[in-house]
Amino acid sequence: MKYLCLIYASEIDWANMPKEQMESTNKEYFNFTNDIKKSGQYIGGDALQPTSTATTVRVRQGKISTTDGPFAETKEQLGGYYLINAKDLNEAIQIAARIPSARDGSIEVRPVLVFG
Amino acid sequence: MLMPDDQEMAAQQAPQAAERNEQIEALYRSDSRRILATLIRLLGDFDLAEEAMHDAFTIALHTWPRDGVPQNPRSWLISTGRYKAIDRLRRSARFNAASADLADQLEATASSAADYTDDTVHGLEDDRLRLIFTCCHPALTPDARIALTLREVCGLETEEIARAFLIPAPTLAQRIVRAKGKIRDAGIPYQVPAREELPERLDAVLHVVYLVFNEGYSASAGESLTRHDLSSEAIRLGRLLIDLLPEPEAIGLLALMLLHDARRAARASADGELILLDEQDRTLWNHKQISEGAALVERALSSRRFGPYTLQAAIAAAHAEAASPEATDWRQIVGLYDVLLRVESSPIVELNRAAAIAMRDGPAAGLALVDAILARGDLADYYLAHSARADLCRRLGRVPEALASYERALALTHQLPARRFLTRRLAQLRASPQNREV
Numbered sequence: 001m002k003y004l005c006l007i008y009a010s011e012i013d014w015a016n017m018p019k020e021q022m023e024s025t026n027k028e029y030f031n032f033t034n035d036i037k038k039s040g041q042y043i044g045g046d047a048l049q050p051t052s053t054a055t056t057v058r059v060r061q062g063k064i065s066t067t068d069g070p071f072a073e074t075k076e077q078l079g080g081y082y083l084i085n086a087k088d089l090n091e092a093i094q095i096a097a098r099i100p101s102a103r104d105g106s107i108e109v110r111p112v113l114v115f116g
Numbered sequence: 117m118l119m120p121d122d123q124e125m126a127a128q129q130a131p132q133a134a135e136r137n138e139q140i141e142a143l144y145r146s147d148s149r150r151i152l153a154t155l156i157r158l159l160g161d162f163d164l165a166e167e168a169m170h171d172a173f174t175i176a177l178h179t180w181p182r183d184g185v186p187q188n189p190r191s192w193l194i195s196t197g198r199y200k201a202i203d204r205l206r207r208s209a210r211f212n213a214a215s216a217d218l219a220d221q222l223e224a225t226a227s228s229a230a231d232y233t234d235d236t237v238h239g240l241e242d243d244r245l246r247l248i249f250t251c252c253h254p255a256l257t258p259d260a261r262i263a264l265t266l267r268e269v270c271g272l273e274t275e276e277i278a279r280a281f282l283i284p285a286p287t288l289a290q291r292i293v294r295a296k297g298k299i300r301d302a303g304i305p306y307q308v309p310a311r312e313e314l315p316e317r318l319d320a321v322l323h324v325v326y327l328v329f330n331e332g333y334s335a336s337a338g339e340s341l342t343r344h345d346l347s348s349e350a351i352r353l354g355r356l357l358i359d360l361l362p363e364p365e366a367i368g369l370l371a372l373m374l375l376h377d378a379r380r381a382a383r384a385s386a387d388g389e390l391i392l393l394d395e396q397d398r399t400l401w402n403h404k405q406i407s408e409g410a411a412l413v414e415r416a417l418s419s420r421r422f423g424p425y426t427l428q429a430a431i432a433a434a435h436a437e438a439a440s441p442e443a444t445d446w447r448q449i450v451g452l453y454d455v456l457l458r459v460e461s462s463p464i465v466e467l468n469r470a471a472a473i474a475m476r477d478g479p480a481a482g483l484a485l486v487d488a489i490l491a492r493g494d495l496a497d498y499y500l501a502h503s504a505r506a507d508l509c510r511r512l513g514r515v516p517e518a519l520a521s522y523e524r525a526l527a528l529t530h531q532l533p534a535r536r537f538l539t540r541r542l543a544q545l546r547a548s549p550q551n552r553e554v
Contacts, residue, residue, distance in 0.1 A: 001303045088305035089255060090313070111302050 002043065002112035003084050003092040008076035009105025011050050028100040036084065041095060045082035076105050083112075133181040140176050143189055148173075149271050151193050153243035156250075157306055158194070159201050159222065162268065162296045167204065172197035198222070244269070245308050245360045252321040253304050260295035261324045262331075267292055269356075270349050280346050281331065318361070322369050322425065325353050329373045347377055364419040368426025371412035375432035378405040389540075390533040394441035406436045424460040427452055446476035463494035467501055474508055483508040499528035503538060510545060519545055 017025070029047075036042040051070045058065050070077065082099065086092035089109070096107040148169065155165035172193040186192040202219050209216035251264040262281075266272045274292065278285040298304065309317040332346025354370035382396035410433045416426040431452045438444040453469035466489050474482020486505045495501035506521030519542065526538045 003303075086303075088303040088307075089253075090305050090307070090309065092303070093255075094313075 001086060001088065001092075002114075003086055003089075003096075004110045004112060005082045005084060005092070005096045005099060006078055006108040006110065007080045007082075007099060007101045007105065008074075008108065009079050009101045010075065011077050011079065013104065014079065015050075025100055032098055032100060033082075035098075036082070036095060041084050041086060043083040043085055045080070047080040048078065050079075051077045079105075136181045136185070137177065139185065140173065140180060143193075144173060147190050147193075149247075149269060150241075150244055151190060151197070152268065152271075153247040154194050155197050155201070157243050157246060158198055160306070162299065164201050164204070165197075168197035168201035169193070171200035171204075175200070241360055242308065244356070246306050248321055248357065248360075249308055249317060250299060250304060250306050252317075252324045253299070254317070254320045255302060255304055256295050256298060258324075258327070260291050260298075261320070262327055263288055263291045264295045265324050265353070266328065266349065270353060272349070276345075314363075318363055318365065321357065322365060325350050325357065326369060326373075326425070328353070329376075333376060347373070347380075351377060364416045364421045365423045365425050367412050367419075368416040368422055368429050371409045371416065372425055372429035372432055374405050374409035374412070375429060375436050378402040378409065378436060384533065388533060388536075390537040392537075393435060398440070401436065406433075409433060410437060424456060427456040427459065431456070444475070446472055450476050463489055463492075464498075467495060467498075467504060471504055474511075479508040479511040483512065497528055499525040499534065499538075502528065506541070510541075515545060 033042065033045065054068075054070045056067045056069065056071050058067075079101070082095075084092065084095055086095060089111070092109050092111075096102060096109050099107050101107065151172075152165055152169050155168050156162055159165045159168060175196055176189075176193060180186075202222050205215045205219035205222070209219060248265070248269055251268055252261045256264065263277055266277045267274060274289050275285050278288040281288070329347050329350035332348075332350060351370070351373050354366070354373055357366045358370055379393075379396065379401050381402070382398070382400035383391060385391060409429065413426065413429045413433045416422045417430065431449055434445055434449050434452065449472045450469065453465065453472055456465055457469060467486065470482050470485035470489065473485060483505065486501065486508060489495055490501060490505065502521045502525035506518045506525060509515075509518035509521060522538055522542045522545070526535060526542070529535060529538070
């Protein structure tokens with residue numbers, strides 16, 4: 001099954017992170033990504049620019065309306081994602097638990113809907 | 117219309133048929149959960165498995181009286197259920213291509229499936245464990261875990277569960293449907309967790325069992341103090357669990373439930389009034405059950421891998437094994453609370469420890485601790501904290517404070533027996549304010 005792991009963490013904490021810690025976290029992410037590539041569980045993944053760069057778009061009565069910022073203000077913000085292959089939810093949970101941000105943020109694991 | 121001969125034959129067969137029906141009913145009671153657990157594994161779907169099982173029992177009702185009971189009734193029911201499920205899928209395949217694929221897949225594995233005969237009893241037990249772990253998966257909401265466990269593992273009817281939890285049956289039915297939907301759509305596997313996941317996953321299972329027990333033991337609202345059916349269901353689940361997986365904390369939890377339940381008959385008077393531990397008639401306690409609980413505590417403690425359930429059970433055993441309130445070993449109980457606080461720190465454990473300290477060192481020492489807990493605000497809205505404080509003040513002769521705390525406790529609980537108890541205490545205290553030993 002395919003699962004999308006949405007990474008939520010505090011942007012403020014991230015922005016205020018000391019340089020050495022930032023480097024070691026990045027290295028952890030790099031290693032984790034490599035590991036799941038080697039095991040064949042990686043399908044895709046990206047980090048996102050902070051929510052200060054976000055734009056929310058809606059179309060109402062045929063008119064586009066755009067607003068600044070994310071759809072919902074929350075304590076933790078969507079900061080990146082992995083799309084993975086896992087046998088079942090238990091395996092997906094085990095993989096999600098290895099994402100470095102799971103330790104200070106949270107990972108939402110969502111099965112991908114298959115049509116047909 | 118029956119011909120005379122047929123009637124005669126039917127009359128001869130009737131007692132035998134009735135006997136067979138009883139046999140099938142007994143088999144349903146004893147084995148339907150095992151059969152269901154295996155069918156869920158074989159068919160990969162809760163609802164399909166349930167239909168398949170009912171089909172199989174229905175066929176048994178028709179054919180066994182005529183052809184006799186098969187040698188391995190359980191495996192007969194499993195394989196019949198499985199073929200009926202494939203049949204159902206084939207019939208719906210006309211409308212749904214996915215059903216056809218699934219039927220093909222199931223049929224292909226059917227021939228190689230010698231995995232449900234009685235020779236592999238062990239495999240069947242594994243299926244029950246799989247079912248328990250799936251129903252108690254932490255990805256399901258706690259409410260759903262309880263409902264699903266009682267429905268699928270214990271085989272209670274939806275209506276029975278709804279009644280026990282004082283919620284409308286459609287609400288409960290919906291909860292179960294959603295939970296099954298999540299199992300299917302999120303890919304919750306039908307398996308016993310791997311060793312490294314086991315401690316966390318077992319905690320989730322034990323928590324479900326404990327919640328079911330508590331729901332039965334101390335009804336959260338309404339008239340009856342114990343809804344005993346739920347407690348005995350929880351105990352049955354606890355026994356099943358240690359048969360399948362004798363982990364120390366599972367043993368500890370069973371012990372805890374047995375020890376609490378052993379005092380059931382003494383917890384309330386004939387007219388439903390709450391009776392506190394030190395005022396209970398100890399001859400009403402179920403001493404056989406206490407011995408069993410105490411032996412299980414020993415077994416769990418000796419593993420040296422015990423946790424909070426075992427420690428609570430050890431405390432319950434210390435109470436239960438005392439011949440009288442005065443004979444209670446409060447030093448041992450305080451010691452056990454100290455360990456429990458280290459393993460699982462919580463304000464409620466602190467409160468209970470304070471009550472034990474009051475028994476060991478006197479009410480003043482206990483009151484200081486209770487006041488410190490209340491001052492932190494943790495249990496400000498917990499009626500038992502105020503009623504404990506009131507009790508200590510009463511024993512110290514501080515009547516106005518005792519009255520105020522009983523009033524506060526009364527304002528915080530909706531449990532009728534607890535309310536009556538508090539009202540009674542208030543009346544006694546008001547009637548004799550000068551009496552220091554009420």
